[in-house]
Amino acid sequence: MSGYPIDDAGDLYACLYAKEFPAQSALRLRPELRERAVIILEGDPPLETACSFNAKARHLGVARGMTRVELDTFSSLIVLPRSRMEELSAHAAMLECACGFSPRVEDCSNGDAFLCVIDIAGTEKLFGPPPVLVRELLHRAQILGVSASAAIAGNFHAAICLARGSTARIAPMAPGKEDEALAPLPLKVLDISSEHTETFALWGIRTLGALAALPEKELIGRLGQEGRRLRQLARGELPHHFVPYEAAFALEERMELDSPVEQLESLLFVLGVMLEQLILRAAARVLALASVTTALTLEGGSVHLRTVRPALPTNERQLWIKLLHLDLEAHPPQAAVVALTLTAEPGNTSKVQLGLFSPQLPEPMRLDVTLARIRAIVGDEYVGSPVLRDTRKPDSFKLEPFQVPSTRSSTLRTVGPLAAMRQLRPPERVSVALRYRQPASFVFRDCRYEVEHAYGPWLAEGDWWQRESWAVEQWDLIARSGAPSGDCTMLCCCLVRDLKDASWKMVMLYD
């Protein structure tokens, strides 16, 4: 075995390690940015924080956890948002690369780094001695655009430690003598709790070698079984139950059509058949379809992609067909379809426990169909329950997905006589003539109105500390149109003037 005796159990592991993975995943697809300082932000604006960066950014003084506002203080920094999709595809590519060397690969990645261990026992005949294998492994990762490092050891954890602790791309290897190779590594390769880190620092224990040399019984007396585990890790002796990575259960069907199909009905027939297959396969694993993505390859080569996701996973074929139908009706392909691929995400089969006294709710599936219909008409971004934001900005709300309220609203407000009004969405532009800084007349929907009474202005302004500060002035007006026919109509309305651009808009009509 070319001087590479595998250990007593016959084990030999290679570890592939790529740090700053979010940044590497982003740069993999943007080679033009590799020479610049790049930082990846995660979190929702305005509360994003730095989660990963490249070496150039680190040299500028960027640190993990910095906020957007703080990063603004650095010039020449490229800031990218974190993309889970890019990371997932990079991660999949890396795993695929690892799987090229052995069927047994265990994925140990955490959020910020890619880490996998490959069981390479017995691969020598295929790939040559381990050093050759590792070089090839890193070379392939390099081709994928990821800079990684690797290590080989007879112990699973030792391989990880060596990969994480080494400054070289390929950690110095001494199979059979893992303890010696591990000895000079710093303790931080072990992921020790902060409490134990502090204790070891006080004890002057800085390397795995020093930790390995501590007497076992006394160490357990002080740190408990965790002490024993850490000591075994440091000696490269901790056993590991290998859990190989398995390719995810993929629900996908593809069909090339004999001739281009333009009619939706024909397409739905094919879809129905494919759906049936998917449902069968999912049901075989006691799963249901949570979402279905239809990828229609169109004449000319473009792809029309649609995803349908009902509120609950289901295997009801009719329902799926209805939903897909509605979706495609709302978003029809722009050309004839030559091929179609159906992919589905599995989910748990839906069961909802209803209470005896809980209010009668529409059947979830029917609700989904209704919502899909509404979406098809108004567009995805306009469906949901509106929720007011905590801000003084007029008309400020966001849409949240519909939810079955968990508790019944307890306060029933007694509503007195209130004025009814119609809100115009979007507001309509109005041209206004002023007198003594008050609206005197205006033209609304091609009709000229003379103002009889003006109330206001009501002033609101805010966000002065931001670039997008706003200020508006509201007027409640009673106006009368002087139509040429002699008809006189009265209009009670609310006009708003945006003080930033001095534009007037009609926002409300009072009944």
Added chain:
Amino acid sequence: MTERYIELHSTSAFSFLEGASQPEGLIERAVELEMPAMALLDRNGVYGSARFHTSAKRNGVHAHVGAEIAASCFGNRLMPPAWLPHQHPLEPARLPLLCESRVGYQNLCQLITRFKMREKVKCEGAATFDDLQKYSAGLVCLTGGDEGPLSAALVSGGEEAGREVVERLVRIYGRDSVYVEVQRHREREEEWSNQAAIRIAQSLKLPVLATNGVRCATAYDREVLDVFTAIRHHIDLDHAGRLLALNNRRHLRSAREMMALFRDVPGAVEQTLELSARLRFQLDDLGYEFPRYPVPDGEAMDSFLRKRVAEGVMRRYGPKNDPALLQRAKKQVDHELDLIARLGFAGYFLIVWDIVCFCKKNDILIQGRGSAANSAVCYALEITAIDPVGMELLFERFLSESRGEWPDIDLDLPSEDKREQAIQYVYQRYGELGAAMTANVISYRGKSAAREVGKALGFDQKSLGRLSSLVSQWEWRGKTDTMAHSFQNAGFDLKHPRIAKYLELCMRVQDLPRHLGQHSGGMVICQGQLDCVVPLERASMPGRTVVQWDKEDCADLGIIKVDLLGLGMMAVLKDCLELIPRHYGESIDLAQLPEDEEVYKALQLADTVGMFQVESRAQMASLPRNHPTRFYDLVVQVAIIRPGPIVGKMMHPYMRRRQKKEPVTYPHPSLEPVLKRTLGVPLFQEQLLRIAMTVANFSGAEAEELRRAVGMRRSWERMKNLEGKLRTGMTANGIDLATQENIIQNISSFALYGFPESHAASFALIAYASAYLKVKYLAAFTCAILNNQPMGFYMPAVLVKDAQRHGLRVRPIDIQVSDWACTIEHEADGSLSLRMGLGYAKGLRRQPAEAVVADRWQDGPFRSAEDLALRVPLLNRKELTLLARIGALNNLDGIAHRRDALWQVERAGKLEGPLLRQSCDWLQEDSDALPLAQMNTEERLIADYAGTGLTVGKHPMHYRRQGLQSRNVLSAVELHRCRDGQYVKTAGCVIARQRPGTAKGFIFISMEDETGIANVIVTPDLYERERLTVVRSKFLSVEGILQNQDGVIHIKATRLTALESDAMEMYACNPTVGNVRNTGPGMLNSA
């Protein structure tokens, strides 16, 4: 101007974080708007009223007094409806009250005091219906804006509930004293309430009053108001939502605007003028009276005082056996007592005397300072320790007939417990409502502004830390020491809009009040009830109450205070008085310390670390030149290193004359007796008075008036009159014009900054005592000063190193011997050494530490780490680890070094159950198995500094000496052997950095190494280039030209570099002027 309006509902920044303008700013704006009067109603207090009143008076505006009172009986204040997302906390509605008469003001003060004092701790509190009812007379009530009870009631219960609230107010305050308030801020919801309020007013036949519920002087200040709102709710602006103002309309508005706004509400604006005319009360009319001292029947305060003084004169002057002095003293006290009787101040002197008597009786060291030391009466009453007759001090500086203000006596007490005892005595003697501390208004400064505004704008902790560490805290500020410059240095891009806004807001909040603290020692005492004069409230310190005004406000309104100041050195002296007899077998009388050559020698060599008032770098730099040889030289020394003499260019002429490099001359021969003591250079305020008395025949009172007129920049007119008089007097005395000019020049340049001789003498007395004790009883002095930290100029680490250089053996903390405090030990050779106390172990709680000492006392030394953990279960694992880390367990059996101890306590802190512990052999460890390696020097230093803030082992620089020597870097002591002008290199630990106001931007750095202290001068240019090195580096390597002037050594730096080392970084976490509390020891020798 036909349109007139008076704002009767405004709040200032003294509604802490609910108003955005200073009271002065509001008045300034009122003057611009030609508003003849204005009312200030701060939240739950009259915090800003004194400043509002003073400023209004200066500007001819009539200042009305009032407050917004939180009243729990009216429910909660208006909040956004529940269906709107908001973060408004529940707060009681606030009732605006205005004072119509003195009775009203007294009621307002009592009302506030009542509900504030009902709380056990410092908090806002709220009044009940009974409180309002009881203290309603003389007050006018408004129904309030959105903070008021009416708005809340209207929104929650409609017009009916609103009417009920108003009717309730009418029942409390009477029909004539309730005004229905309307405010218009261009808010839609507000108008509905206004219309309802007007209907209610009409139905109840109450007047409607227009106000603007002002929260800032100008519309622009709304931004500051929003920032304050964010700070108040601990949230940033991005997340503050509806907590912020809807618009910027809550500013002071002109009569024209208000008239236009309320055109449809007839009489609402005019009503403000009528109400204003009704409010006759002003703060001038406080009715404050200093308490009378209770004297026995048949005695008047004057006669009682005269008797006590007569006794005192005999006690003080009798033993001196100098009949002439006694005679002069008797004459002087008669003169003083006559004046005191005429001014009616006998009660004040007796009260101070009473406090002094209490302290003496209870073994509390006390000494008066300041101009009181000019008074023979104070000396006789043992209030002060300086004999003004013997020293020929001028009484008029203390008290004069024409001043029309109370005398000011400051008393120095040992800090902490003893001072608290004296303060509690005053509370007890004058009642909880008869005495209180003066407040201290905490205002935004560079650092706090940068931190809090930054937080509000959403900057993270790290950038804020980076910035606030750079905001200049120097005494001297150069052109580049602006906030903007600090921002740039912290790496902020000022062109970035949010950062530009940040900077702007930081500047705008400067000096605005943040919250109320308590003054360190000023106490206000009042005849009758103090709560009728100013509201009292709880301080955050238990058992303390504060008034709502600071000491300047109290002084402006003629309220007298007694300052009971904590002086760390008094505590040190007190401790020495106990330690010396116990350990040296000698008794010490501070009043009779001999003049000692050895002590003066130390002072001459500027070997003064730890000595009171003469230990600063500037003092050290001037001591060799002044070369003090007698007590009076020390009085001059204390007084001369002050901004006054330095700016007035007195320091250098005096020093040259002192060194006989310049002849002693006098502006006029007649002034020789006055200026002889200070070699012809006027240094003291008393000399200024005497000059005027001598050359221009001024009376003492006139001379004092002259001093004060010069001191107050604004009184040019008075100054002109007095100057005329001075010139006439001098001409009458035949003094030529040139000399007159010279004398006037002297007076005016000096009077601004002069120092009272009496005060210098009082301080010099303590300075000499501290020098004497340090030189003669080093162990006791060091022990006492370490036990009374923080105090003085240097950190404990520096004090310990200095003591060691003077031959004191300092022993590390040892669990087997140390007490909580540092102690003195007797060595086998009969010498004394100092043992560091457990109190210096950072993070060790006092209770377990005292349990250790008690257990050791009872059951003998601890046998092992396990034994310690078993016997003192109060010690937690963290504390055991700390003790092990600093080497305090090294003297336990089976422990050879700190790591052994750390290994053992890790086990000892985790004991098995008591049943198993005794019997199970297999749980027993092999005691020889001590696997950890000993700490190296660097690790030990880090452990020492992290755990105790100092090391009793060798100085960190010692370990680098060899390397430094090879690079020709000299030690502090070697610098003394270099000649003036030589180019040298040196290095050391920075123990102090200063940029004195008088030094034109030069920076002085004191560096310490194992041999002593070296001083470095950094030019403004070099500072600009090496700003970060100067400000941040803890260890510096310096190259430059050595200056040796009269034995005073400085290096004028041309190059500065930081010396890097982990251990060194730990040293002196904050080596700027001042101290770090509870920094303790370590041990190198035992490891």
